Amino acid sequence: MSKWKILFIAFLLLIAATGSAQMSLSLSVSNKTIGSQDPLEVTYSYKNITAQQDAPSPDFNDWSQQGTSSSSSVSIINGKSTSSVDYTFTLLPKRTGRLTVPGLSVTINGQKLKCDAVSIEVKSKPHLASAQPAAASPNGLQMPNLSSLFGDMGMDDAPPPTTDIIVHKGESLEEATKGKLLIRILPNKTTCYLGEPILADYQFLSSVNCSWRPVKVPSFSSFSVADIQQNQYPFNVQVDGKNYRAQSVRKVQLTPLKTGRILLDSCSVNSQANYLDAATGEYRSANFLTKSSPKYIEVLPLPTKNQPADFSGAIGNFSIVATVEKNSLPAQENNNLHIEITGTGNLDGVTIPEIHWPANIQAYDSRDSQAVDKSQFPMPRSLTFDVPFIGNKEGTAIIPAIKFTYFDPQKKDYQTISSDSIKLSFAAAAPITEMPIITNAGSQRYLWIIIGIALLLLVIMFLSWKLKKSNKDKDKEQEKAATTSTEEPLPIFVNKTEEALEEKKKMLNDSLLDLQLESDSHQFFPLAKALMIQFLQDKLNTSSSDENELLKQLQHSNSSITNSVTNIISRCNKALYMPVVSASEREEVLKQIKALIR
Numbered sequence: 378m379s380k381w382k383i384l385f386i387a388f389l390l391l392i393a394a395t396g397s398a399q400m401s402l403s404l405s406v407s408n409k410t411i412g413s414q415d416p417l418e419v420t421y422s423y424k425n426i427t428a429q430q431d432a433p434s435p436d437f438n439d440w441s442q443q444g445t446s447s448s449s450s451v452s453i454i455n456g457k458s459t460s461s462v463d464y465t466f467t468l469l470p471k472r473t474g475r476l477t478v479p480g481l482s483v484t485i486n487g488q489k490l491k492c493d494a495v496s497i498e499v500k501s502k503p504h505l506a507s508a509q510p511a512a513a514s515p516n517g518l519q520m521p522n523l524s525s526l527f528g529d530m531g532m533d534d535a536p537p538p539t540t541d542i543i544v545h546k547g548e549s550l551e552e553a554t555k556g557k558l559l560i561r562i563l564p565n566k567t568t569c570y571l572g573e574p575i576l577a578d579y580q581f582l583s584s585v586n587c588s589w590r591p592v593k594v595p596s597f598s599s600f601s602v603a604d605i606q607q608n609q610y611p612f613n614v615q616v617d618g619k620n621y622r623a624q625s626v627r628k629v630q631l632t633p634l635k636t637g638r639i640l641l642d643s644c645s646v647n648s649q650a651n652y653l654d655a656a657t658g659e660y661r662s663a664n665f666l667t668k669s670s671p672k673y674i675e676v677l678p679l680p681t682k683n684q685p686a687d688f689s690g691a692i693g694n695f696s697i698v699a700t701v702e703k704n705s706l707p708a709q710e711n712n713n714l715h716i717e718i719t720g721t722g723n724l725d726g727v728t729i730p731e732i733h734w735p736a737n738i739q740a741y742d743s744r745d746s747q748a749v750d751k752s753q754f755p756m757p758r759s760l761t762f763d764v765p766f767i768g769n770k771e772g773t774a775i776i777p778a779i780k781f782t783y784f785d786p787q788k789k790d791y792q793t794i795s796s797d798s799i800k801l802s803f804a805a806a807a808p809i810t811e812m813p814i815i816t817n818a819g820s821q822r823y824l825w826i827i828i829g830i831a832l833l834l835l836v837i838m839f840l841s842w843k844l845k846k847s848n849k850d851k852d853k854e855q856e857k858a859a860t861t862s863t864e865e866p867l868p869i870f871v872n873k874t875e876e877a878l879e880e881k882k883k884m885l886n887d888s889l890l891d892l893q894l895e896s897d898s899h900q901f902f903p904l905a906k907a908l909m910i911q912f913l914q915d916k917l918n919t920s921s922s923d924e925n926e927l928l929k930q931l932q933h934s935n936s937s938i939t940n941s942v943t944n945i946i947s948r949c950n951k952a953l954y955m956p957v958v959s960a961s962e963r964e965e966v967l968k969q970i971k972a973l974i975r
Contacts, residue, residue: 400425402490414503414660420465439476440468470499503659542652557584560669568675572692572723573786576754578628579644582621587650595642600631606752633676644669691783693722699779699796708806714764721755729762730781735774740766768803775800881915885974906949945969
């Protein structure tokens with residue numbers, strides 16, 4: 378968004394809250410008679426505009442445009458507002474004689490506004506006493522009364538006095554501008570440690586009226602770079618007893634990536650300014666290229682003496698806090714350990730501190746995130762880790778204090794800090810019939826699956842009874858017919874153990890079919906884990922629902938499927954805590970379950 382649009386939006390918001398007066402457009406000039414080398418200020422004033430208006434673009438055929446500026450004001454008296462937005466152009470005449478400053482005609486909200494052209498008399502004499510050049514700010518914009526403009530904002534009352542460049546007789550232009558245009562590089566320190574963030578502020582300083590723009594903005598190949606949000610207003614500085622108007626070209630936080638003496642990249646600015654040739658009395662315009670002087674940073678390696686084994690690269694000043702979502706909850710219920718490291722400095726590449734988990738806690742993969750405030754130096758930042766975990770059984774547990782080590786450049790030594798220890802209490806786990814592993818809306822659907830399986834078992838038992846009764850009737854008929862035969866008929870036996878196994882296998886196959894039809898990953902993995910618990914109960918002939926106990930029994934039985942079952946349950950547990958699970962992971966788990974059951 379252009380600076381003109383920003384200006385209009387700010388004032389339209391204020392005007393909208395109050396009454397407004399009649400809109401108008403006017404043109405004013407600083408002088409109607411000027412010398413051939415005198416600048417002329419031309420101002421187009423919009424009064425009480427209630428809609429956003431782009432900056433005007435008059436056709437200055439007889440003039441050379443030197444710069445532009447804008448100013449605005451709002452007054453509210455007894456609830457009635459009056460606003461003004463002014464656009465000022467600084468012009469130089471291209472010839473002598475009577476020249477015309479063009480008027481404007483615009484339509485705003487259906488209302489046509491117009492201002493008439495103004496005639497200017499340009500004399501052949503270079504300068505007239507009544508037409509003095511206007512002062513300009515270092516950024517090329519004509520400066521309004523800064524004392525009133527910035528005074529209410531708590532800024533400097535006014536910039537230091539600035540003048541045009543004067544080239545005296547026998548003096549070159551370079552000699553006349555020496556010391557008036559500068560670029561300085563301001564690091565907060567010139568010696569630092571590897572990985573320690575430092576500040577580098579590139580500033581353009583001017584003690585004369587000029588407009589400027591960067592030609593070469595510094596880049597940094599030996600540093601990690603983060604730009605700092607900076608104030609765009611110019612400010613006053615004093616260097617070697619001289620007053621300057623300064624503005625940042627680039628302000629960055631640099632983190633050195635290697636040791637040794639490193640040269641900060643240079644910066645160049647192209648500026649344009651008017652100067653007075655004292656020998657002829659003529660004003661002229663010239664361009665100036667200003668370059669920064671070399672500036673070096675000495676980067677030291679981190680000390681290896683007394684470097685702790687758990688140091689992972691943090692440099693600065695930090696604190697650590699560890700908390701859990703719940704300190705008391707049933708076993709097998711999800712919980713989360715939250716670790717937050719905050720402070721100022723460098724946390725890039727830092728890994729999760731070592732956690733000494735109690736034996737009755739099962740932890741899963743952690744997730745990490747960072748937050749950085751780039752509005753100041755040093756940049757405040759935080760690094761957080763979230764670790765899902767569950768308690769395996771009823772009882773209490775203590776997560777010991779978590780230690781974190783960093784290097785403090787101010788103390789030039791390593792510091793180790795610790796969080797508080799965390800006490801946990803686990804109640805008895807809920808019975809397996811309550812399906813504790815299903816904690817979402819799919820539990821109702823799973824209940825219907827169980828009911829369906831129960832009904833299927835009743836049907837199977839009824840058909841089995843019918844089959845047995847039919848077999849008994851056939852046996853009786855065969856015994857009656859045996860009176861004419863010397864051979865006794867062979868009895869038919871029904872193996873109840875094999876029948877029970879067939880029923881369990883059918884139940885597993887039915888559950889597997891439901892699992893195959895489940896397309897929602899958040900439902901699939903709880904069902905898959907429940908199916909594996911059911912499979913282990915059948916395999917080990919036990920009613921226990923504790924997955925760790927079942928896996929231990931399976932391991933003690935020296936079963937060849939121990940590794941496969943352990944892998945499937947581990948993958949299901951991991952998927953329960955992941956916000957998104959890939960389709961390939963789902964298919965791989967389903968493939969392994971099919972291989973086990975079939």
